[in-house]
Every structure is written in C-alpha cells, then in structure tokens.
Amino acid sequence: MNQILVIAWREVTRLRKRFGGGASPLAVIALLVILGLSAYYLRSTVSLGSGLYRIGVFGDVPAISDSRFSVMDVDVEQGQALLEQKSIDVFINGSQVFAREDDKSQFAVRALKQYMEKQELIRVGNSFAGADAFPLRVAINYFGEDQAAEQAEAGAPLSVAKPEEVIIPSLTPPPAPFTQVLVALLYIMPITFISIFFTSSFMDEKMNRRLTILLSAPVTPFQIIFGKMLPYAIFALASTALIAGLTKTNILLALAIFAPTTLFIFAIYLMVPLFYRTFKDTTFIAMLVTTLTTAYLVFPAMFTNVNDLAYISPLALAVKMYRNEPFGWREYLFPSLPMAAIFGLAMFAGTRLLNEEFLMGYKPLTRKLSDAIYLMMAHSKPYIAVPLWSLITIPAVYMTQIVFLAFATNLPVGLILGFTLFASALVEEVVKTVGIVALAEHGVIKAWREIIGLSFLSALGFLIGEKLLLLVSISVVSQAQVSGALFGAGLLLFIPLIAHFVFSTIITVLRTKLRFPYWLALGIGTVVHFIYNVYVLRGGM
C-alpha cells in the first residue's frame, strides 16, 4: 500500500512539473475561455441545421431568433421575387406565409412552424389570463395491468396504477430523455479527458525509459499501475462529485453510478500505452476508444423507460436519478458489474504486459495482440488458463454483443436477427479460440490431444460464465427475449456444451493442424455456429 502511495505522489509531482511554469497559466486561461465559449456555442447550436434557411419578412411578424433561420427584411414585391428566384426559402407577409412547392422550401416551412408555435404560445401566454390562454387540461391516468382487468369485467369502478398527472398539451412535450442524457454525458467528458492524461503519463515514462527503471525496482507491476492511476481516479471522482453538486443532485448516488464507469474508462485507456508503437497510433487508438465508449454509454441511455435494455448503460441510471425515479439493486448491478469486471480484466492484463520486451517491440497490431494474450496465459498451466480466459472475458463478450444488438435495431427488420446471431457467434468463437491459437503459435501446445482437450475446457469455461451472467441479466431484462436467445437460454446444458466444443475444435484444428489462416478458420467455425443458432431458434431443440 505504501509503495502505491509513493508512486501516486510521484505522479502528482510529475504532473505538477509538466504543467507548472510556462504552460500552466496559459492552460488555465485557455480552459476558462473555452468552458465559457463552448457553453455558449452548445447553447446556440442545440437545434440542428444552423443557418440552413433564409427567410424574407415584411410587416408585423414576431422576431425570429433561432440559429436555423437567417432573416432579412424585404418589401412585398422583392420578397415574392426572391422566393421565385430561390434566393429565400420562405416569405412571411404579416400572418401570411408564402413558400414554394420544392422540398427545400417545404422543409423551411416545417421548421418555421415548430418555431412559430412556441413564439405564439409565449405571446398568448403574456397577453391573456391563464385560463383563457391555456384552456385545456389533460389528466393522464394509467390502467393497471392485472387486477384491473378483472375489476373491469366485474364492472367495478376504475382502478388506476399511478397517481394522476395533469398536463397542458401545448406546454408539455411528450416524454423524451434527450436533455437528461445530455446532462449525464457531462459526467463522461471530464473522465475521458483525465484518462487521456493518465495515458500520456504512461507514454511519457515509456519514452524516457523510466518505466524500465521502475520495473527493476522492488515494486510489482500492479503497484505501478495502481499507483499511477490513483491520483487520476481521485481527480475523476472529484469532478463527478463537482458536477453532481453543480447540477443539484445526490452526490453520493452520482458517485455510486459513475464509479464503475470511471473504472471502465480507465481500464480501456490503460490498454493504449501498452499497445501503441508510434505517437500516431496513440492518437488513433485513443480516438477509437473515445468514440466507442461514448456510443456504448449514450446510445442505450436514449431508450431509458422505452426498453429495459437501456440499463446496460449506467447513464440510464443517471437519467433516472435526474428524473427522481427510483431504481433497485438489480438495475444498478446490471451495468456496473460488467464494467467492474472489465476493469479487473484490464488490470490483470496490465500487470502481465508491463515488461520491457512487450512495451518496446514494434510489430503489427495483430501480432502484438496475440503476444499479449500469450503473456496473460503463460504464467499458469494451459488447462487452467484457457477455461479461465473464456470465463473472465464473458463480460467483454456480453458488452460487444449488446452493442451489436443496439446497432442491429437500425437494420431492416428481416436482417436484425440474422446479423446479431452471426456477429455474436463470431465474437464468442474469437474469445474461445484465440487463447489456444496463441499458445499453439508460441509452441506451448502441439499435440492433437492437447488442442482438443483445451477446446473442450474453453467451451466449458465459456458456458459456465455465460450461465452465470444469464442468471443476473434475465432477472433485469425481462422484456428482451432476444438477449435470452443470444445467450442460449436453453436449460439443457449438455447440448450447448457439446456444440461450443465442436465449434472451437473446428477452428483450433483448422488453424493449428491444417495451417489455415486464422480468419478463414474463424469464418468456417462461425458459419457452423450461426447455423446451429438459427436451428435452435427455430425450435429444433
């Protein structure tokens, strides 16, 4: 523990030195200016289509101040002429609106309609008494599902499930989680920024070869990684608390929601310094990582309250928090456990990969990945390492499959299921076989017996992990039958085990014994797996 603190303190000193002196006032001022400006910038571009429409105005028209419209004053003839020439899209003469028949003009009319509706409401609301300006109230009640049906048949009075909610239609937009998702996204940005510094700290040490010296000191790789991560993690959590405080919500709850997310983001950024070869690599890998994590976190949260699958993202919990809606332990653990597990996996990988030979080598990325997997397994016996690998990579598999599922919902309906099944078969096969192939390529295993035996163990480890996860997820995602299909909800364990074993064996044998390229072997195994999945879904078993 002491050593971790020493390393953590050294990290703080390093950062202070680097950003002390010349750059620090510059950075601070720049940062402040930026925060102000970007807030302003974001506010004015919240609506899409900034500057797309040109509008000519004559007579008594409410002021149009919306970034989508460029407004110019014209007289009647000029306005009509400009509209004809397609120089403007819409001409407003008092309360009359003129447009052309073409698409561009019609789009402008719709955009204008949305804007004017709001302006007129403000005008009406300001100039008339409340009951006259807003003469309609809609009281929303919900029919309960179960006992209500029986009561209705018995002719009993109405039973409602939730307390009545009264709205004014023109002032109450239908529920959409966008704004809360955006607020929740605010938490992610500082965490990403901070983890980029964590990454560059590692790179800096690697460049200066100080990491080599550190590695020869009596500290473990775990202590090095953890110590270097500690100040940044504290910083990230502090920023989370700060945002929670500023947006006036429960700080402890926000910390509980975002702590696993912080760990997850750090885990992924830990991989960047381990794998990069040149500076450009870092930029590209970091970009990829940022894009994917943001998409993974934001996309599901958009569906909060629409679909239970939204809970795979902790942002969905944050959205709930901002709406003052309660959620239970299961909803909390559903996104948090896989993230924490991935953090564990990344820490494990980090401790194994933190050696000079791996860090400094320049090799193709695929080669480096295969080396990494080999290094993670080499310290224990293959028959323990292989099934363990299959078991602990399950959260990553699970997260990838869910991302595929989210993507697939955008495909034409006929393709959704096929695409998801194929993609998830591919991911599962990669995870199950990649360890065995890496071991074989480093000459650790050679015999048929070993390859087939390890394929079996890998399938077994995978299946155990899968069923454990299924137990957790089924209880939360009640609606998502597709997820059940993905994880093979069949209660018979024996047939899936054999099936998984057969697919892995096909791939490993094709690769190691028949010298097929890995992608080809993988493709063949995946196709067989896919056919099996389709067969199971059709109700064949």
Place this chain on the structure above:
Amino acid sequence: MTPFFAVVKRELASVIRDRTIVISILIQLFIASFSSALLLGMLSLYDSDTIMNFGGAGIKIGMVNSSDNTLALLMSERGITVIQYPTLSEAQFAFFSNQVSAVVDTPTDENGVTQIKLYLPELDAISSLIRMVIQEPLKQYENYLRGQKGIEVRYTDLKGKPSTSYEFVYSVLIPMLMFFPAFVSGSMSVDSLTEEVENKTLQTLLSTPLSINGMIGAKILASVILSFAQCAAWLALLQMNGIAIQNTGWILLLAIIIAGITSTSAALGAVLLQDRERSQFIYSLLLLTGAGISTLLNTSPITALSRLAIGDAYTNGWNVAVFAVFLSVLYFLLTKMSRRLLA
C-alpha cells in the same frame, strides 16, 4: 524542393505502413452511420409524423361519447382510428379486451377550463408512443378552445415537410465528414513533430539539405493531403448515395483550408511546447475555442459548408477566402516561430 517531397513521402508512407489510418476512417464511418442511425432512429421514434406514416391507422383510441365531437374529428383527421363508446366503463372494457390502446373521457368544464381525462396503458413504451401521436390533435383542440374564447393564434395552418433528416444531413453529417479528417490531421501534425523531438531525431533530419520551415511545411502538407483524400472519397460516397451536394469544388477547398488551419495551429502548439502530452491538450483546447469563436463571429466554417452544400444564394467563394486569409496569417506566424524548435 526534393528533400521537401522526400519528407512528405516518408510521412505518408509511415501512415500507410502503420495501417492506423484505417482506424480513423472506420471511426468516421462509425460516427456517420451511428449518429444517423441514432438521430434519425430516435427522432422518428419521437416524431409523430413518422409514427403516423408507419402505423398510425393501427392506433385505436376509445372515446366516450359527448356532445362536442371536435377532438374526435381532429384525431381522425390526423389518421388515428377513433371508436366511440357510450360510457366510460364500456370503453374500459374495450381497453382490457385489446380493442383500443387508450381511452379519452368526455371533456368537462371547470371554471372555464376544459378538463379531459386520458387513460393510458401502464407499459411505458406504448403510453409514450400514444402521447406522442395524440399531442398534435390535443394542441389543435387547445387552439380551437382558444378560438372559442376569442383568442387568435397565428401561423397554425403551416404544414411543410418533416425537415429533420434534411437538417441532419446538411448541418451535421456533411460538415462532420468534411472536418473530422481535418481534426485528425492536426493531431497527426502534433504527433509527427513531437515524435521527432522526443526521439531526438530532429537534429539528424535537419542535417539534410532541408530547412526547419521546410520540414514543418512538409509534415503539414502530408497531413493535408491525407485529409483531402478522405474528404474527396466521402463526397463521392455521399453523392453515390443520392445526396445532392452543390459547390463541390468550393467545399473541397474549404475542407483543405480548414485542415491547413488545424495542422498549422497544431504545429504552432508543438513548436512552443515540444512534447506530445501538452501539445495535444492545447490543440484540443484550441479546436474548441476556434469553434466557439468562429460561431461568435458568425463565420463558422460549419455553417459556411452547410450553406455551400445546399447551394445557398448568398454563399460563395468569398466565404471560403476568409479562411484562406486566416490560414496564411497562421502559417506566417509559424514560420516566424519555428526556430524555437531548435533551441
């Protein structure tokens, strides 16, 4: 000039050899497809027009009979199937036997305010869908009630066509695809300059017949070329997908100039700070500030690009020239400061 082009060639070759540029292209593809799927998918999910187009008639609303049929009429006009029931309990029975998805009770008058009771299913997904679909008729009904009280609301008869995807394509998708490569090329310039400094290869490079300005210029040119290739490919792909884009020449020129601006300012940062960690940080801050300031000054390249792409009558080469002037100022500044890299 030959050493200059040798550096350009080396830069491009190293990018192609590392294959990491593929990641960048994948990211762009990912963001493009993802954001359009996200935005259009979500907006259609939350856009009552789209819902009505795809399954409006399938939405059945039970309505308890009343003397005033305006609301029922407005809903039918919108395309919703309205079924009338004499009493609330009959309507409720219809709800539980799945004949209607929601029930609207008779409007009542309370001190001049009209009250309507709406009964929705408990399931969130369906009830929010129904609320979205009946929002428009409810608003029209509200306007009708206002009219009864002598309050006239203007501009209620506007129709138009749903503009979301048009706005998305021209103000988000095209600018994103044109400027993301520029953003990447700035990052690349930082990487490539600071790598020479931190690996201590700069001195060796300068012992060749190549000035420091030539070396920096070559690196900037290499990243601008990469950016140009990506932009041209995206433009061709977009047009193959049937998206009409006007002024392609100006658009490409603008994209190149912006790539030049980001690379030059990134190089400026790298020259001043000389290490990757701080330079990249300052560069991303500069990008944000630049975007903010250009919006403030009403010369945002994003708006200029969207307007060029839709063929706006008041946007032309002069709007591009503004950025070219800015680029030359920046580049001049860079040539004056570049010697600090040797110190």
